[in-house]
Amino acid sequence: MSKSYSDTFTGPHMLGIAGLNRLEVISLLDRAEQFVALNRQRKKHQDLLNGRTLINLFFEPSTRTQSSFELAGKRLGADVINMAIQTSSIAKGETLIDTAVTLNAMRPDLLVVRHSASGAAALLSQKVDCAVINAGDGAHEHPTQALLDALTLRAHFGDLSGLKIAICGDVVHSRVARSNIILLTLMGAQVRLCAPPTLLPTKASAWGVEVFHDMKQALVGCDVVMVLRLQKERMNSACVPSSREYFHYFGLDREKLNLAKKGALVMHPGPMNRGVEIDSEIADDPNVSLINEQVESGVAMRMAVLASLAEGRHE
Numbered sequence: 015m016s017k018s019y020s021d022t023f024t025g026p027h028m029l030g031i032a033g034l035n036r037l038e039v040i041s042l043l044d045r046a047e048q049f050v051a052l053n054r055q056r057k058k059h060q061d062l063l064n065g066r067t068l069i070n071l072f073f074e075p076s077t078r079t080q081s082s083f084e085l086a087g088k089r090l091g092a093d094v095i096n097m098a099i100q101t102s103s104i105a106k107g108e109t110l111i112d113t114a115v116t117l118n119a120m121r122p123d124l125l126v127v128r129h130s131a132s133g134a135a136a137l138l139s140q141k142v143d144c145a146v147i148n149a150g151d152g153a154h155e156h157p158t159q160a161l162l163d164a165l166t167l168r169a170h171f172g173d174l175s176g177l178k179i180a181i182c183g184d185v186v187h188s189r190v191a192r193s194n195i196i197l198l199t200l201m202g203a204q205v206r207l208c209a210p211p212t213l214l215p216t217k218a219s220a221w222g223v224e225v226f227h228d229m230k231q232a233l234v235g236c237d238v239v240m241v242l243r244l245q246k247e248r249m250n251s252a253c254v255p256s257s258r259e260y261f262h263y264f265g266l267d268r269e270k271l272n273l274a275k276k277g278a279l280v281m282h283p284g285p286m287n288r289g290v291e292i293d294s295e296i297a298d299d300p301n302v303s304l305i306n307e308q309v310e311s312g313v314a315m316r317m318a319v320l321a322s323l324a325e326g327r328h329e
């Protein structure tokens with residue numbers, strides 16, 4: 015199926031923010047906004063995905079993403095299966111492609127994939143007949159995270175254009191950072207990256223962002239500080255001398271946040287390393303922290319993505 019270039023997002027897959035245009039992003043944000051309202055009602059069900067099957071295939075751990083795709087599918091009336099990787103044939107050595115082709119034979123409509131290899135979701139999309147959603151592929155992209163972050167920001171600022179957003183922390187290992195940089199710059203925000211040189215890709219300055227190694231400078235005048243987790247599981251060797259030293263220079267605490275614009279808001283995709291990249295005092299302060307709202311937005315945004323993909327496919 016070829017990609018449609020209409021104003022609304024219809025798929026055929028959701029593999030990354032790269033490749034989406036501004037109007038497609040706006041169509042997803044508008045649709046998700048309606049699902050936020052639905053999710054706040056007592057009766058949260060719609061039947062847009064009645065008769066459709068969604069399979070969650072997570073090769074890496076997940077709390078928020080997997081459970082929100084599951085809830086999103088169920089709230090829209092789909093049959094949802096979570097593949098238990100530990101007890102499946104994958105644990106016996108079955109390859110990614112063999113697993114996907116097997117699942118494809120069960121005729122799912124939507125396949126949500128998380129894998130440690132960049133490009134895994136794109137590869138699968140070539141082997142199966144259903145819509146593939148990338149729920150994180152290595153350090154490459156995590157498109158629904160960036161979309162839910164944009165939804166959260168839009169609820170607070172109305173428009174993303176002109177916002178100054180500092181993305182701080184382990185950028186080099188972060189698919190969240192990559193998807194957010196593409197989406198935020200597409201929507202007209204000014205993005206700053208801040209990290210020690212060991213946690214920034216050398217090509218970062220070519221991404222249309224400002225690069226900082228000093229957090230105190232990076233935060234001056236920012237509307238939003240997006241903090242990233244130190245992804246130790248993706249580090250071959252130590253990229254920072256110690257967690258304590260890292261927190262001193264790059265951990266977001268009140269003193270550093272005070273350098274941002276008055277009323278600046280804080281985001282984190284989770285899971286958090288408290289006392290490493292963010293101080294609990296900030297993470298738990300409802301006046302500045304959007305972290306729980308990001309989780310709420312996540313369900314609504316995944317509903318919007320699933321509904322749009324299902325509608326984009328022929329009956």
Ligand code: ASP
Pocket residue numbers: 150156189190242243245283284285
């Ligand atoms: N949950 C996000 C991801 O899977 C962020 C993180 O793990 O730090 O990429």
